[in-house]
Amino acid sequence: MGLRNTWRKLVNLVMFSLTGVCALVTVGVLFFILGYLLWYGGTSFSWTFLTHLPTPVGEPGGGMANAIVGSAKLLFLASAFGIPIGFLGGVYLAEFGGQTFSFVIRYTADLLNGVPSIVMGIFAFAIVVLPMKHFSTLAGSLALGVMMIPIAVRSTEEALRTVPLMLREGALALGASKWKTIATVAVPAARKGIITGIVLDIARVAGETAPLLFTAFSNRFWSPGWNQPTASLPVMVYTYAISAYDDWHRQAWAAGLVLLSLVLVANVVARLSFSRGSTR
């Protein structure tokens, strides 16, 4: 009996340690990456980095201001396109869908979510870049925007489903039409969840590189308007990292640091604002 007990306790200890270690590894990897970025990129991260254009190849110095602005423009247009479609699609699924049709839409959205990002890139290349005969911010935004749709659909739908039927019935009973009920009661009640979903959606798409490689391509200079190729942080990381210049390598680390910081800040803000509850 004593031996059994000891064995049981040993197994418990081993499992506890194993699961604990794995949990630590998970968290540790993030801190490791962050540490690496801070160490290698920290030196290049400066006001110059944030505000200057890249210098000619081979010359040290310069920054990634155009890539930062480029990423911002791409995300802005992608959101303007992807978020409303995803949001309204999610509203449809949560409020109107019949059984079969909803299932098909949801399944299709999940499939769309699983499409490799580089395939999205080829798609946008064929549809926008080829007819236009040049790379552009527009093409890049299209690829990113389409990637944003399925996530926005699912997170909007889930947020709306947490709103109790009772609230909707209360509005209907007062003589509100179905659309008014959705717009003035259901969506406001679910707004925290919806906004969190949108913020996380943008953060996720901010770091996508493959779709931009042959849509927005890249640019050593400012890219005015929407019709020209534009630099973006992820593509700059790629270009600089595989180059032969140490100075560029350091700048690539700094760009990675900027990207990761944006994603982290977005996640933390989203979680904090969501935890205050969704029905107040």
Next chain:
Amino acid sequence: MAADDVKLRVSGLDFFYGPKQALFDIGVQILTNRITALIGPSGCGKSTFLRTLNRMYETLPHARAEGEILFDNEDLLAMDPVALRRRVGMVFQRPNPFPKSIFDNIAYGLRVNGTYRGAALHEKVEKSLRRAALWDEVKDSLHKSAYALSGGQQQRLCIARALAVDPEVLLLDEPCSALDPIATAKIEELLFSIQDQCTQVIVTHNMQQAARVADFTGFFLLGKLIEFNKTEVIFKTPAKKETEDYITGRFG
């Protein structure tokens, strides 16, 4: 009873949840500006019946009603449901204030119907809160969330919200079942005070409440309306044996 005393005339009403029939051949006349109570054991169909009167069942995909309901001689089942619900209000079993301020809760129905704005809106909100005996308690915190109120206050808020649009009929689905006796008493007082302003139909599990509050009572059992008469008659000299058994507590 003169014909224009009848607010809602129901005849041959059958109700189905998909293939399952929940109400069988209901026929009843609800009189204007009177309080009518519906009693019966759980699952007998009284809430289902109540919800046919403002067609709330339409939120469920497989529910349907057949038969005739006349609302002031208009076909209720064929009317525009939104127009219907502006004239027939409902208060639910558990308080369901919107996640908005107290003021915006009361103003919601008024804004949705679009008839009041600005100062007139404020007046209407104050009047509703006074009618619900809530004004003194909330007048300094109208912009606070409705969720800050107690359960009893929230339910009175919901009643005030329903009354703000001056409905002709008010349907109440066990409005006091989630409340303590003092809150219940306040709500019963409120219902008395508005009797001459609107027709009320109240579903209740509580027979003493029906006896206290209602002019007429209907007893439901297994989807059928077994008996309907003046409250006194139902409780003192019921005609059907099932009614008597329920009243005296032999079941339910």
